[in-house]
Amino acid sequence: MTDSQMIREIKEGNTELYSELMRRYQRKILAFVYHMLKSAHLELLAEDLCSETFYKAFRSLHSFRELDASFSTWLYTIARNTVLSELRKQRNGNVPLEESGIIPVAPSEVAPEQAVLRSEKVGMVREAINNLPEKQRSALILREYDQLDYQEIANILGQSVSAVKSLKSQLEPYFYEPIYEHYEGMKSR
Amino acid sequence: MNCKEAQELFGLLRDLPEQHPQRIMLEQHLLGCESCAGEYQQWEECLDMLQYIPIEVTEEQAEAVNRRVMDRIYAESPWLAPDVKRGVTRRIRRRVVFWAASFLAIFVISFGFLLMDHFTTDQESAEPMTGILPTAVVVAGSESDTYEEFSIALTSVSRGIVEPFAVPMSPAYPQYWMYLSMGGMLLALFSWKGLRRTKR
Numbered sequence: 001m002t003d004s005q006m007i008r009e010i011k012e013g014n015t016e017l018y019s020e021l022m023r024r025y026q027r028k029i030l031a032f033v034y035h036m037l038k039s040a041h042l043e044l045l046a047e048d049l050c051s052e053t054f055y056k057a058f059r060s061l062h063s064f065r066e067l068d069a070s071f072s073t074w075l076y077t078i079a080r081n082t083v084l085s086e087l088r089k090q091r092n093g094n095v096p097l098e099e100s101g102i103i104p105v106a107p108s109e110v111a112p113e114q115a116v117l118r119s120e121k122v123g124m125v126r127e128a129i130n131n132l133p134e135k136q137r138s139a140l141i142l143r144e145y146d147q148l149d150y151q152e153i154a155n156i157l158g159q160s161v162s163a164v165k166s167l168k169s170q171l172e173p174y175f176y177e178p179i180y181e182h183y184e185g186m187k188s189r
Numbered sequence: 190m191n192c193k194e195a196q197e198l199f200g201l202l203r204d205l206p207e208q209h210p211q212r213i214m215l216e217q218h219l220l221g222c223e224s225c226a227g228e229y230q231q232w233e234e235c236l237d238m239l240q241y242i243p244i245e246v247t248e249e250q251a252e253a254v255n256r257r258v259m260d261r262i263y264a265e266s267p268w269l270a271p272d273v274k275r276g277v278t279r280r281i282r283r284r285v286v287f288w289a290a291s292f293l294a295i296f297v298i299s300f301g302f303l304l305m306d307h308f309t310t311d312q313e314s315a316e317p318m319t320g321i322l323p324t325a326v327v328v329a330g331s332e333s334d335t336y337e338e339f340s341i342a343l344t345s346v347s348r349g350i351v352e353p354f355a356v357p358m359s360p361a362y363p364q365y366w367m368y369l370s371m372g373g374m375l376l377a378l379f380s381w382k383g384l385r386r387t388k389r
Contacts (some may be wrong), residue, residue: 012386013269015262015263015269015271016271018258018259018262019255019258019259022254022255023251023255026250026251026252026255027246027248027253030246030250030251030254031246034246040382046246047250047253047254047257049259050254054254054255054258055258055261055262057256058262069269098259118238118241121238122238122241122242124238125238125239125241125242126242127233128235129239129242140239142201142352144236144240145239149204150201150204164202165200166197166200167200169196169197172250
């Protein structure tokens, strides 16, 4: 059953189907909210805001028009707005992402020094993401984690496609250059 | 293609199809330009690093969100809950619909009756049945000839008694029918609104 068929049935009163529809996106939206949040109690807030997103989506389902955007784009837009409004409420726009404390497990064939190098790079990338302005961070997460195309990202962020397509140049000062410089520094060590 | 143009396309390369002219041009440029090739490799590596950042989202967490949302929906709109919807609400709705239909039927019948009555009753026969009737004056002896033309012959009435004021109204169907009809209309409106809300 496609999303639009499900939505039609839900609108006609088959509320139980909404649970099934959520199952298709719940992990992606939760991960997106998780990455967007920058609070000390990250996990708890991520779940709350994800629930809020799906609840809002259900309440406004009657106003959803497939001609304007796909359901996933619409959902991501609600999720982003919910997170932004929460961040605005808390007024702590630049608190870095909580360190998970989990060091990525390196494959067994990778030499220990390479594993250390990679772990260091991951740390750099995480820091770089934290330092990104909100729009660029959203674009990067949507692009790289959720694999959305530029048109969808543009719809979610309310930007033109060409603006989103120049993501690389937008990310350069915050993301790419610091990592690159760090990487070059490590190589010369 | 110069280096600036090539670097602008780094972010798009993954999306471009194999045979896309921009992709071919960029690949050719990367083969010939060592600086851009190195930069592209760094760019790709940075993005690949994103995949190593753990996402602390488990299936259980996602499922908990699902349950929480559904519980909230059912708590705030109990009529949407599957057990309620199948049981009590459906029964009540069926009864409301039955009563609304009955009352509306009464309304339609009485309205039809009114129309039929209106068209079948002719004006002449209706006239004496409505409004103020001429007073029946019963007089004695010779005076009776003078007023004969204005008098109504009342055989069963004794002399000296004036016929009471008689105003029979038409149509003569019970008045409570109108209340029932209005009740039917209100119930229909209520159930229609309820159904619309349920659908939403």
